[in-house]
Amino acid sequence: MMKTSRMIKSAFITAASSVLFLLAGCGSETKEETLSETLKTPEAKVSEVTVSGFRVDWSKVYGAENYTYSLDGAEADSTKDLSVTFNGLEASKEYVVRLQAEPAKGSTRTSSEPVYIHVRTADVSQLEKPEITVGSTYASKTIISWSVIPGAGSYEYTIGDISGTTTENRVALSNLAKGTDYIFTVKAIPAESGSTASETAQASFTTSSDDVPALLIVPENTLADAVVFDVYATPDATYYYDVVSSSSLMQFDEATIISRYRTAIIEYAKSKGISLRLAMASVLKVGTNTIGVSSLASEMSYDIIAFGMDYDGNVTTGLYTKRITTTATGWSSGPNYGGANWFSQNFFITNSYLGLTGYGWTNSVWTTWKGSDVQSIRYRLLPTSTFNKVFSDPYDKEAIKTFLRDTSYSYAVRTDYLALVNSSNGYNSVTPGNPGVSYTMSALATSASGEEELTVNSITTKTTNEAYTWFSLAALVNERYGPTSTKMACVLKGVGIESAKLVVVKTSALAGIPESSYPALIEDKGNELNATYIEYINGDGLALLVNVEPQTSYTAMATVVNKAGDKLTRHASVTTTAAESATSARTRASVNLENLAVNAEATPV
Missing domain, CATH: 2.60.40.10 (Immunoglobulins)
Structure with a gap:
């Protein structure tokens, strides 16, 4: 951090005042007067601030032959350059540079007023703590990854008596004992001296007593709308994979899931008039692969599935699954x-x-x-x-x-x-x-x-307005639902929703209540929607109509839960129009947290 003092410009005022004084004191007989001129104060700026130094640049001052500078009151040095660099300083410490423009010897000009530049060297910051993901816990194939830490040059890890260093953000371990508890630790090591090592992250796990399966699914990166994962298999193994919402997959047993996928591929081959082997070759993967799937809904559980199948359509393994939950936000390839x-x-x-x-x-x-x-x-x-x-x-x-x-x-x-x-x-x-x-x-x-x-x-940004979400909530005023001054609609749409609670309140009643408290508010005051309403929400949608006041802002908020246990809270606001009749009186807005959804009328969308 740095603080630069304002330029001292009183020299100009002093010089101007001197000129006026001399002119006023000169009689008509005065033909020439030699005046001294104070040099302009250099205009300085600071750059390249590090934990151990910084650089000061300044503009050229007309009439200056050189510049004197000092650091924290030390003996002044002189330079003809327009910059100076200070090194070997302490971190997180404020320094003061004194800078002054100097005239040539014998010149009638005088030194400029000094400028004092306050600079604070950078802090020695600690690297962020890695977030660990345990992807696989088999004795002969344990795969652990962690978040990439900005500024890290390497990572030090331990597991049991094993320790190591890597520049990657993952390790694959073997020769562990089956059915044994382990603790894995990792910390980020800085690439440069401006940072210190991160706190040590830790994760506990127990190795499986089973052997490594024929198809091993290991998630690498999960975002709001995408997942990247590895499927480990022998070089000649062929298999089918998919990413399916957990709430949908829970409705079927393993045999039904495999049968439906196999039947769909066979029917596809028949409809296109191609051989079964050609159809299988177009959808099956071979050997170990890294796979990415996008267009997922945020904050939702998904199962990555895979099962072995040969080119003749014969199923060769059982169903393997790995559950992941998409995040609330997902980042691009830029820095964060x-x-x-x-x-x-x-x-x-x-x-x-x-x-x-x-x-x-x-x-x-x-x-x-x-x-x-x-x-x-x-x-x-x-x-x-x-x-x-x-x-x-x-x-x-x-x-x-x-x-x-x-x-x-x-x-x-x-x-x-x-x-x-x-x-x-x-x-x-x-x-x-x-x-x-x-x-x-x-x-x-x-x-x-x-x-x-x-x-x-x-x-x-997205390329389409299509909402990849399993629940949406809109607050509307529309003549379709009644007078826009006295009726608002809460439109709810979803997929696989098991339960829902709704609250509608005047927005003014939420003053001072942060959005993070909305789930607790819904839990306390929410109106539980019945099974019929849930059926409509999972279909084409449900509009709940609420009687409201003119020219008033209202907020609808709802929390829903799906079959997989995922919970999502959404809110939306709308302002009603003015009353149609000029004589209609607007009721004074109340700040009470009264849930208006209790008396809502339901209508399918």
């Missing part, structure tokens, strides 16, 4: 790091506000900043491709900080918006974008105490 307990950035795409604003997950990106005692934020949004061109190392935090400090390249959050940043809900903003483009948002926040926090996040 940063955030502290006093400042956080959530960079995301959503379709929740498409009807109200026209901005959805194909044409916009959204940012929520939330903090405590945040005094300033400078930010810049760039396509990830551009970001990676500007920064050859997208994890070079000091370079990105310098970029954001420069007012020529970044933008400042308005002062009145900072009050929202420091509120319980934070400050939410939207930026237009293009479909299918990865964007990177970088922000540099400064706290009241002068502490800085850099956050960098990336996301890719």
Whole structure:
């Protein structure tokens, strides 16, 4: 962090005052007067701040022959250059540079007023703690992976008496004992001196007593709408795979699942008039493969399935499954790091506000900043491709900080918006974008105490408005459902939903209640929807109509649970129109948390 003092410009005022004084004191007989001129104060800026040094550059001063500088009151040095670099300094320490322009010897000019530049060297930061995924726990094939940590050059791991170092974010272990408890640990080791090693992450597991199966499924990376996994098999093994929602798969036994897939392939071959072997060759995998499947719904359980089958359609193994749950958010290939307990950035795409604003997950990106005692934020949004061109190392935090400090390249959050940043809900903003483009948002926040926090996040917009989700909730006012001033509709649609609770309240009643508390609010005050309603929700959808007041904002929120036990909470808001009659009186808005969904009327969509 650095603080640069304002340029001392009183020299100009002093010089101007002197000129006026001399002119006023000169009589008509005065023909010439030699005046001394104070040099202009150098305009300095700081860059290349590291844990052990920094660089100061300044503009050329007319009439200056050289420049003198000193660090923390030490003996001054002189240079004719327009920059100086300081090295060998302490981390997280503030230094003061004194800089002054000097005239040539014998010149009538005098030295400039000094400028004092305050610079704080970078902190020695600790690397993030890895998140461990235990993919396989067989004695002869244990596969463990962990999250990639920005700034890490290697990883040190232990398991039992075994220890090792790797530059990869996964290890494959063998020769473990069957049916034995193990503890695996890993920590990230920094690539450079600006960081310290991460905390040690730990995971416990028990090796299977069975041998490695014919088909071993190991998830590698799970996102909001995709999963990447490995299927380990012998080089000549052929098999079929799929990724299916767990709630759907739970309805069938193993034999039925395999039979249905086999029958579908045979029927496909017949419909296309091709041989069965050709059809099988087009859908079966051979040997070990890394596979990626996209277009999944977020926050939902899926089963990765695989079973052996030969080119003649004969089933050669039983069904193997591995369950995963997609995340709430998924990132693109851009960088993602940063955030502290006093400042956080959530960079995301959503379709929740498409009807109200026209901005959805194909044409916009959204940012929520939330903090405590945040005094300033400078930010810049760039396509990830551009970001990676500007920064050859997208994890070079000091370079990105310098970029954001420069007012020529970044933008400042308005002062009145900072009050929202420091509120319980934070400050939410939207930026237009293009479909299918990865964007990177970088922000540099400064706290009241002068502490800085850099956050960098990336996301890719979707190419279609089709919602890959297993539940959606919309709040509408539409003449189809009744007068838009006194009737609102809560439209619920889903797949495989087993239960649902709904709350409808005036938005004003939610003041001061963070979105993170909505699930608890629904659990406490929610109206349990009956089996008939659930059937409609899982079909074409259900609209629940609620009597409301004119020109008032309402929020609907619901929590649903599917057959696999996944739980999802969604909310949406709408504002009713003015009353049709000019004489109609608007009822004063109540702030009570009264659930209006209790008396809702149901109608199929």
